[in-house]
Amino acid sequence: MFSCIKTNDHITVVDGSTGESGTVNADHSGYENALQAVRERRYDDFLVIANPATIVHRYGDDRITIEGGVVTFDDEVLHGTLADRMVDMIQDGFGVEPLANFLINLDANPSRRAVDELYGFLEKGDLPITDDGYFVAYKKVKDDYKDCHTGTIDNSVGEVVKMKRNRVNDNKDQTCSSGLHFCSRSYLGSFGGQRIMILKINPRDVVSIPSDYNDAKGRCCEYEVTGEIDNLDEEGLEGSVYEQAAVTQDRVESDQPSPMWNPVTADVYNYYANEKEARRAVADRRDEGQTNLKYWDFGSNSGLQYAVLYIN
Numbered sequence: 492m493f494s495c496i497k498t499n500d501h502i503t504v505v506d507g508s509t510g511e512s513g514t515v516n517a518d519h520s521g522y523e524n525a526l527q528a529v530r531e532r533r534y535d536d537f538l539v540i541a542n543p544a545t546i547v548h549r550y551g552d553d554r555i556t557i558e559g560g561v562v563t564f565d566d567e568v569l570h571g572t573l574a575d576r577m578v579d580m581i582q583d584g585f586g587v588e589p590l591a592n593f594l595i596n597l598d599a600n601p602s603r604r605a606v607d608e609l610y611g612f613l614e615k616g617d618l619p620i621t622d623d624g625y626f627v628a629y630k631k632v633k634d635d636y637k638d639c640h641t642g643t644i645d646n647s648v649g650e651v652v653k654m655k656r657n658r659v660n661d662n663k664d665q666t667c668s669s670g671l672h673f674c675s676r677s678y679l680g681s682f683g684g685q686r687i688m689i690l691k692i693n694p695r696d697v698v699s700i701p702s703d704y705n706d707a708k709g710r711c712c713e714y715e716v717t718g719e720i721d722n723l724d725e726e727g728l729e730g731s732v733y734e735q736a737a738v739t740q741d742r743v744e745s746d747q748p749s750p751m752w753n754p755v756t757a758d759v760y761n762y763y764a765n766e767k768e769a770r771r772a773v774a775d776r777r778d779e780g781q782t783n784l785k786y787w788d789f790g791s792n793s794g795l796q797y798a799v800l801y802i803n
Contacts (some may be wrong), residue, residue: 497529501514501515501517502537511538515537517539517542527540536584541594548581555591555595560575563610571633579614593623596694597609597694600696600697602661602699609697609700609709618675627691629679629688630673631682631683631688633684636686640745646686651712651716654670656670659671660699661699670698672709673709691715692711
C-alpha cells in the first residue's frame with residue numbers, strides 16, 4: 492500500500508509494506524514525469540525517479556546494468572556521452588530500452604572508431620534511435636530513385652541496400668570515397684539529387700564518419716529505405732547550395748563544362764569548400780574509372796563553393 496503527499500514544493504510517496512520512500516522536488520528535471528506517475532498510480536515508477544541510485548536497471552539479458560549512476564556493459568564500466576545520457580534519462584523518468592538496444596547493436600561493430608564516434612554523430616545531427624536500437628538517417632537520390640553516384644542502385648521504399656563491408660572506405664580523413672552514404676538533415680541542402688529518402692541503419696553496419704562536413708554524413712555497408720520526404724522545402728532544407736549554382740557561370744580552368752551548360756540541371760556528386768578538394772575528388776573518381784565528372788565554381792557564399800557534377 493502506497494501513501495502520497497503533494498505540496499507546492501515537492502511530492503513524497505511512501506511504500507507502506509517496505510517502508511521505502513521517495514521525494515521529488517518541484518525543480519527536479521523529472522518532476523512532471525513523477526507527477527504523472529502519481530496520477531496514474533505508478534508508484535514504483537515514481538520511486539525510480541526519486542531514488543535512481545537505489546534501483547538496479549537491467550537490459551539485454553543482463554548485459555547492461557545501471558546502478559547508482561554507473562552504466563556497466565558486459566561487466567565493464569561504460570564512460571562517455573551515451574552512458575551519461577542513459578543515466579540522465581532514467582533520473583528523469585524515461586525508459587532507456589532503445590539506447591540499451593543501440594548499445595548492444597553498436598557492440599557488434601568491428602570498428603573501434605565507429606563505436607567511439609557514432610552516438611556523438613547522432614546527437615549532433617538530431618538523428619533518432621528506434622526501439623530496436625537502429626537509427627534513422629537521410630539520403631538524396633535521383634528522381635527515378637537510383638543513387639546519384641552510379642545511377643544503378645535502387646533506393647525505393649522497402650529496398651535493403653548492401654555492399655561488402657571491406658569495400659567501404661574506413662578512413663575518415665578520405666572524405667569522399669567508396670561506401671553507402673547517409674547524412675543528417677543539415678547536410679541535405681548540400682547534396683545533389685531530387686528525392687530525399689529516409690533510411691534505417693543498424694549501428695553495427697556503420698564504417699566511418701568523415702572528418703569534414705561538420706560531422707553531418709557517414710558511410711555504411713547496409714541500410715533499409717523506410718520512407719520518403721515529399722516536401723523539399725521543409726524547414727531546414729531552404730537555401731540549398733545547389734540553388735546558388737545559377738548565380739554564376741564563371742569557368743574554372745580546363746575542367747569547366749561548356750558555358751551553355753546549366754549546372755542546376757546536372758546531377759551533383761558532392762560539394763567542396765575549395766578548389767583543391769574538388770580537383771582531388773575528380774582525380775580520385777577518374778582513377779576508379781569514373782570519367783564523366785567536372786567541377787564548377789558557382790560563387791556561393793555558403794562555404795561550399797565548388798560542386799563536382801556528372802556530365803552526360
